[in-house]
Amino acid sequence: MGILSSIQSFHRAGEGPNENTVEQYGAPVRSLYTELDPGDLHQKIEIKDEQGQLLYYTKSSVIAIKGKTELYDASGVLVAQLSKKPISFHEEHYITMDDGQKFTLSNELFHVFKDITNIKGLGWKLKGNVIGLNFTLFDQNSEPVASIGQKMISMHDRYSIDLYQPQHEKRVVAIVIQLQKMLTARRENDN
Secondary structure (H helix, E strand, O other), rough: HHHHHHHHOOOOOOOEEEEEEEEHHHOOEEEEEEEOOOOOOOOOOEEOOOOEEEEEEEEEEEOOOOOEEEEEEOOOOEEEEEEEOOOOOOOEEEEOOOOOOEEEEEEEEOOOOOOOEEEOOOEEOOOOOOOEEEEEEEEEOEEEEEEEEEEOOOOOOOOOEEOHHHHHHHHHHHHHHHHHHHHHHHHHHHO
């Protein structure tokens, strides 16, 4: 087990999940992979399976005032709508799923050493390094839903998503995309 595997849970298709993740939660049911197209004005993100088959993709508005993004499945059916509150101390971001379910991602303030992101309306918790997008999502019963890992150095913002509860795949993908958008906006504001 390498030094990076204790910090980073990212893995490429065909490599198998991170050893630490498997030790903690067992083998995932399936893994997904995201990649940002840096040349696209709309910052299109594609989500693929182990075989490289497209499963989901995003479309974002070029005007980032409200940060609206739509998540579609491979056949073009709308899966989720993602948006953010234009001015918010807690960086509130909203997700509305195709079945009408709504939930909010928001940051807690005044935490010096760690970033705490809450998921209101779903009953799930995030644990791990949310800023580096290396974390695990837990359901309301504290069972792992998914483990997410970001490639440390990547022009394409690559992520691996190890699913433990595949029935929540769409929600997990929407959460990862929304967190990625939150962190991108934060980086842009810091510059």
